[in-house]
Amino acid sequence: MGAESSLNLESLLRLTPALRARLYRSSQPSGAPDSSGGSGLAIVVSLLSAVALASFAYFCARGEVLLSGDAVAHINIARRIFDSLTPGLFQLGTVWLPLPHLLTVPFIVNDKLWSTGIGGSVISVISYVVAGCGIYRLGAQWSRLAAWAGVAVFSANPNLLYVQSTALNEPLYVAAFIWTAVFFSECAEQLRARHLALATATLEKGAITLIIAILTRYDGWFLAAVCWVAMLPTVWRAIRGSESAAVNSLRRSAAKALLLTALAPSLWLAYNLGVYKNALEFANGPYSARAIAMRTTASGVQSYPGEHSPRVAAIYFIKTVQLNLGPGWLAKLLLLMAIAGSIAALRSCHWLLLTLLWCPLVFYPLSIAYGAVPIFIPVWWPFSYYNVRYGLELLPAIAVGAALLVHLCGRAGIRRPVQPIVAGLLLAIVAGCYLSAAIAVPVCLREMRANGQARLQYDHELAAVLRTLPATATVLAYTGAHAGAFELAGFHLDRTINEGIYPVWDASLQQPAQAADYVIAEQWDPVSEAVRRHPQNLVAIHSVLVPGQPPAVVYRSGLH
DSSP: GGGGGGGGHHHHHHHOHHHHHTTTTOOOOSSOOOOOOOHHHHHHHHHHHHHHHHHHHHHHHOTTTOOOOHHHHHHHHHTTTSSSSSSSSSGOSSSSSSSSHHHHHHHHHHHHHHHHHHHHHHHHHHHHHHHHHHHHHHHEEETTHHHHHHHHHHOHHHHHHTTHHHHHHHHHHHHHHHHHHHHHHHHHHHHTTTTTHHHHHHHHHHHHHHHHHTTTTTTHHHHHHHHHHHHHHHHHHTTOOOOOHHHHHHHHHOOOOOOOOHHHHHHHHHOOOOOOHHHTTHHHHSSSSHHHHHEEEETSSOOOOTTOOOHHHHHHHHHHHHHHSSSSHHHHHHHHHHHHHHHHHHTTTTHHHHHHHHHHHHHHHHHHHHHHHOBOOSSSSTTTOGGGGGGGGGHHHHHHHHHHHHHHHTTTOOTTTTHHHHHHHHHHHHHHHHHHHHHHHHHHHHOOOOOHHHHHHHHHHHHHHTTOOOOOEEEEEOOTTHHHHHHHHHHOOEEEOOTTTTHHHHHHHHOOHHHEEEEEEESSSSSHHHHHOOTTTTTEEEEEEOOTTTOEEEEEEEOO
């Protein structure tokens, strides 16, 4: 994970004695804080690595790592950076933020890792392990029992296990999100304890993980605002009215961290302005979520539940979160236990940590209501699947809330055996909840099957046609919907004229027979329209017909 690789995970896990003493100072938990140090981290890393690799191998063997059209698109955006008629950073496109694609590049240079999708999953698998370590770090400040309870709730989730086996960007974001919460909450504690040197170093690490989040998903932009609004008053109190080397160092670090986290989204705005002449191309351009919603919805008709209604959007999002835990009442009980643990902990100094972890509960309803970001779930209207995986964004808060509940049961005034009993009950609920989710098929996997199986079948059939073409043949095609066909065929993208090569693309649509040796026209795409207007010297040689997908015709140019 790019910047994360510079961080020593073992040092991340250690907590300062002063910080441990400050947390719940008036209480005596029945489980002591984790003193296992590096050995505890080694167990977490080993266990989560084994789980991640086993899950990836399982889904890869079943051919399900490429079910998601978004995952396929992420892989091929990364591939276009070096495999294109016009390679370079301009191939990053718009809408999706660039960091996941840049980090994926080294793992898909090899054609086999690209065509199988294995290379696209590497960052997600690593992110899953790093995220689990972050949950352990948060719980270890209270007790080993709380730490392992949190890790179990987070890492055993069947939906997360599937998503981390794909090239989707959620695992990377979740890892950065968790560690941002770790560092900013620890920095606040260190500032309150007047450990200014430690706070300075922690704030710098928090800025790094926050930048990773900002450049991975737009959730990170909202997270950055919440982080600094919550953090700046604490920093201001620490540096106000005194002058010392430590205070001056903290002041400089805070200023640099704030400027760097503001620079990250500014760079993306500048990129969009330079390439597309519109700084907000990702938000209001032709490929944005808003533009897609406008094209697919009749004027004046409500397109999805929660549009222009934050209340309905919040209800749908919470239900989506519950479905990502499991299908039945055990999932509701687990969610309620996590909420109870979080509310009970608000009396302590955990308010900043909990504010950060639960902020998706504000971001996603607002995005649904006003950002043209729909969520469809199978149990409520319109009884379909779309963006169900967004419910996983609240999984860190649920895991930490459950860990806090275990910890709070060991506070002074509660008999010692209560904490292990509560931990055992929690783990039993988690086991039943996740087992029922696995038996019913995880909802995220059901979404990918429902929306991706026909597309994947189409990609395989088109890939079979591509393999029959001469080794030096060039192809004119719109790859936005079916880049996976070229990936599965191992057909290098520098042999294609596609929508990512803007000047050449526009000219080629005016004379498709002259532009390439072969032309692939899918019904209603720009190439199909170009063929309709300029059919001269084009001979149809193959058709691709898959139920649920627009038909496609492969033409040979008579001029080559």
